[in-house]
Amino acid sequence: MTAISDQALKESILDQFKTTRNRTLELVKTLEKDDFVVQTAVYMSPPKWHVGHVSWIYEAILSKLDKNYEFYSKEFSEYLNSYYQQFGVPNDKGARGIISRPTVDEVFQYFNNVNQRVQNFIKSKELSDEEIRLITMGFHHECQHQELLVYDLQHLLADQYRPVKKSERKTPVEIQQKSVHIKGGIFNLGYNGSSFCYDIELPEHKTYLNDYKIDTAPVTNKQYLEFIEDGGYEDYKYWLSDGWEAVKKNEWTSPMYWEKLDKEWKVRDFLGLRKINPNEPVCHVSFYEADAYCKWAGKRLPTEAEWEKAACWNEDKQEKTVFPWGNENPTDNRANLLESYQWCCAEIGSFPEGISPYGCHQMIGDVWEWTSSEFIGYPGFKTGFDEYNDKWFANQKVLRGGSFGTPKMSIRASYRNFFRLDERWLFSGFRCAENA
Numbered sequence: 001m002t003a004i005s006d007q008a009l010k011e012s013i014l015d016q017f018k019t020t021r022n023r024t025l026e027l028v029k030t031l032e033k034d035d036f037v038v039q040t041a042v043y044m045s046p047p048k049w050h051v052g053h054v055s056w057i058y059e060a061i062l063s064k065l066d067k068n069y070e071f072y073s074k075e076f077s078e079y080l081n082s083y084y085q086q087f088g089v090p091n092d093k094g095a096r097g098i099i100s101r102p103t104v105d106e107v108f109q110y111f112n113n114v115n116q117r118v119q120n121f122i123k124s125k126e127l128s129d130e131e132i133r134l135i136t137m138g139f140h141h142e143c144q145h146q147e148l149l150v151y152d153l154q155h156l157l158a159d160q161y162r163p164v165k166k167s168e169r170k171t172p173v174e175i176q177q178k179s180v181h182i183k184g185g186i187f188n189l190g191y192n193g194s195s196f197c198y199d200i201e202l203p204e205h206k207t208y209l210n211d212y213k214i215d216t217a218p219v220t221n222k223q224y225l226e227f228i229e230d231g232g233y234e235d236y237k238y239w240l241s242d243g244w245e246a247v248k249k250n251e252w253t254s255p256m257y258w259e260k261l262d263k264e265w266k267v268r269d270f271l272g273l274r275k276i277n278p279n280e281p282v283c284h285v286s287f288y289e290a291d292a293y294c295k296w297a298g299k300r301l302p303t304e305a306e307w308e309k310a311a312c313w314n315e316d317k318q319e320k321t322v323f324p325w326g327n328e329n330p331t332d333n334r335a336n337l338l339e340s341y342q343w344c345c346a347e348i349g350s351f352p353e354g355i356s357p358y359g360c361h362q363m364i365g366d367v368w369e370w371t372s373s374e375f376i377g378y379p380g381f382k383t384g385f386d387e388y389n390d391k392w393f394a395n396q397k398v399l400r401g402g403s404f405g406t407p408k409m410s411i412r413a414s415y416r417n418f419f420r421l422d423e424r425w426l427f428s429g430f431r432c433a434e435n436a
């Protein structure tokens with residue numbers, strides 16, 4: 001293990017830590033105290049819990065790095081442990097909203113106390129590569145919860161939420177809905193950059209692809225409405241067996257958050273109750289709905305390798321980049337991510353500067369895109385933190401690309417998100433692929 005003494009590196013870590021912690025505070029800054037405690041569904045969490053849990057994970061990390069580490073409080077650990085059996089029996093997730101202690105004020109005191117503990121640790125010694133990796137994982141974990149918190153805030157408050165920052169929406173350029181032909185062969189799947197990535201993005205490994213076609217844009221509301229109006233939700237023949245069961249059991253007739261009022265489809269989100277915008281990517285669909293649409297359209301979902309190649313492989317230069325546009329970090333002109341502060345999907349054609357070498361639009365940001373790939377470890381997978389990712393290697397599908405709720409620092413083309421096949425409370429959409 002290499003000891004790193006570089007002061008500049010240490011300052012950069014402290015800087016990333018402060019930026020990440022401040023973003024959590026900014027997201028909850030305008031909430032009323034009453035908002036902090038409410039859990040609107042079993043799959044949601046109260047804002048108070050997120051504020052505490054993102055702090056607790058740093059304690060879990062510090063306890064791995066320092067054998068003598070003492071947790072702040074047993075009671076806090078029990079409430080704030082999400083699912084890590086190695087740290088005791090976690091509280092029931094669906095019951096997070098019925099617990100009034102620790103109080104909101106106590107959780108903020110805890111947030112500040114953990115800030116001090118982490119900063120003291122970083123300042124106290126020369127950090128090894130492993131210490132840097134795990135502390136950095138804490139920032140990325142916090143980013144994941146910031147996005148989950150945004151989902152929860154939409155469910156809890158919708159347009160009653162008052163974001164600290166809000167930006168003007170982009171004016172899209174007109175683009176043609178089409179698919180692009182991609183040559184198959186050996187493709188190196190996985191992260192090959194030099195910054196942080198999760199264990200599940202490694203190791204980069206060879207995979208074989210046949211020639212295929214992939215849409216240059218995600219499926220839009222307009223396209224998805226055609227599926228609805230053609231009786232898509234009423235005909236079993238488009239659906240996987242489990243998907244058809246989910247349609248009947250949950251009485252699905254449209255994406256989540258859609259309502260039919262006066263014979264017109266509307267959506268209720270951060271912008272309020274508004275008419276469906278035909279040019280936005282469809283959002284809040286489950287894997288089953290994405291798969292059914294593809295079948296109806298005579299297409300299929302891409303595999304995650306097909307998605308990644310379309311996003312970041314440059315055929316002319318024979319090189320892979322971290323993002324569709326190259327290796328530079330995301331900017332507001334390239335992708336709609338959390339710090340774009342749009343609080344909704346951008347219309348198709350809003351980011352011509354963000355296209356991939358194959359001409360695919362909006363692969364980063366706006367909506368997570370379902371793929372047909374099972375969420376399992378890559379060949380040669382080694383866990384980077386027990387129970388974090390590896391215990392979910394069953395019954396989940398991979399989504400790629402990030403959404404308008406994803407913080408900029410936490411997304412790249414190789415990032416693998418995962419959800420169960422019937423979940424649709426995330427900002428999830430898809431694009432179609434075809435055999436060439």
Ligand SMILES: [Fe+2]
Nearest residue numbers: 053082141145
């Ligand atoms: Fe977590």
